[in-house]
Amino acid sequence: MTSVEPDRETVRTAITLATRAPSIHNTQPWRWRLGDGSIHLFADRTRQVTATDPNGRDLTVSCGAVLHHVRVALAALGWATAVHRVPNPAVPDHLASLELTSYDPTDSDVAAAAMIARRRTDRRRMSDWPVSPDHLERIAGQVRAHGALGIAVVDPAARFALAGAIAQAAVIQESAPGYTLELATWTGRARASGDGVPAANIPARGRHDDPDTRRFSHGTLAPHTGKRYGQQTELLLIATSGDDVLSRLRAGEAASAALLTATGLGLASCPLSQPLEIADTRRRVRDHVLGGTAEPQLVIRLGWAPTSAAPLPATARRDVDDVIAASGE
Numbered sequence: 068m069t070s071v072e073p074d075r076e077t078v079r080t081a082i083t084l085a086t087r088a089p090s091i092h093n094t095q096p097w098r099w100r101l102g103d104g105s106i107h108l109f110a111d112r113t114r115q116v117t118a119t120d121p122n123g124r125d126l127t128v129s130c131g132a133v134l135h136h137v138r139v140a141l142a143a144l145g146w147a148t149a150v151h152r153v154p155n156p157a158v159p160d161h162l163a164s165l166e167l168t169s170y171d172p173t174d175s176d177v178a179a180a181a182m183i184a185r186r187r188t189d190r191r192r193m194s195d196w197p198v199s200p201d202h203l204e205r206i207a208g209q210v211r212a213h214g215a216l217g218i219a220v221v222d223p224a225a226r227f228a229l230a231g232a233i234a235q236a237a238v239i240q241e242s243a244p245g246y247t248l249e250l251a252t253w254t255g256r257a258r259a260s261g262d263g264v265p266a267a268n269i270p271a272r273g274r275h276d277d278p279d280t281r282r283f284s285h286g287t288l289a290p291h292t293g294k295r296y297g298q299q300t301e302l303l304l305i306a307t308s309g310d311d312v313l314s315r316l317r318a319g320e321a322a323s324a325a326l327l328t329a330t331g332l333g334l335a336s337c338p339l340s341q342p343l344e345i346a347d348t349r350r351r352v353r354d355h356v357l358g359g360t361a362e363p364q365l366v367i368r369l370g371w372a373p374t375s376a377a378p379l380p381a382t383a384r385r386d387v388d389d390v391i392a393a394s395g396e
């Protein structure tokens with residue numbers, strides 16, 4: 068291994084690909100600074116959706132997802148990364164610094180990076196094919212490999228408690244001041260804005276809505292044709308032992324690994340954060356789904372899209388130069 072620095076174009080390419088990471092309401096709440104042979108990730112709190120995510124959990128989890136994505140992208144481009152998370156406690160928004168060393172990418176590095184472009188958040192109903200325990204275990208294994216707990220919520224009582232928390236959170240949020248307006252602000256935006264959740268990725272409201280997914284307005288995505296009953300979804304809960312910035316960042320990295328693995332297996336996926344955005348429903352998930360032993364950070368809904376499902380369009384992203392700080396900034 069040599070330690071020659073990557074050129075700026077390589078780093079820009081990696082960040083461009085990483086920016087495909089999922090983020091709450093597609094806010095892309097991150098900023099990058101480039102050093103000599105290093106890259107620094109910062110939280111961009113100006114993009115926090117405060118009515119949805121008052122304490123910034125979703126923002127930090129989103130940054131964890133982009134951190135994992137950039138490592139996957141760099142590995143495929145021939146750069147290994149040593150990561151220092153929250154390297155300076157005096158600057159809590161400096162979430163990670165990455166030192167790069169040249170490296171020979173493996174086939175699996177390249178295959179993982181290819182999943183970045185293929186992954187989509189799919190909010191439509193799933194088909195009635197079950198997700199096999201082997202697939203769930205492979206995805207949960209990736210969560211564990213990234214320092215978090217990945218729990219497939221299959222026990223009926225736990226599943227009932229989680230579904231109840233999701234439904235209760237929706238009711239509470241929809242009557243909270245500012246929530247509906249904030250959601251409307253971030254949905255159905257013009258593509259040129261480079262952010263937000265487009266109408267084309269939101270199912271049109273109807274009697275076949277999935278009760279577990281967030282109720283966005285303005286959706287134009289047609290429901291699947293064909294059978295509309297008996298969908299099989301699995302809910303994977305990502306949790307950590309603590310609930311500080313580092314724990315949330317790691318949860319985001321683990322979520323990213325889970326989503327890319329699910330995409331590689333051909334599964335449809337959708338992150339769900341709603342039940343964890345309200346203190347009461349989050350407590351309910353912690354106590355009744357996790358037995359009070361861990362801190363829930365994100366739910367991922369998994370299933371098989373019906374074979375008739377139309378491919379989902381890619382959501383927009385901000386220009387890479389808008390997320391890389393100019394030198395001296």
Ligand SMILES: Cc1cc2nc3c(=O)[nH]c(=O)nc-3n(C[C@H](O)[C@H](O)[C@H](O)COP(=O)(O)O)c2cc1C
Nearest residue numbers: 089090091092093128187188281338339340341382
């Ligand atoms: C921390 C986090 C929380 C999210 N919460 C939800 C959610 O509750 N409901 C939902 O439909 N999508 C949720 N998403 C998915 C984002 O809306 C999605 O990633 C974004 O719109 C970009 O679209 P894409 O994932 O298809 O690229 C969440 C994503 C992240 C990273």
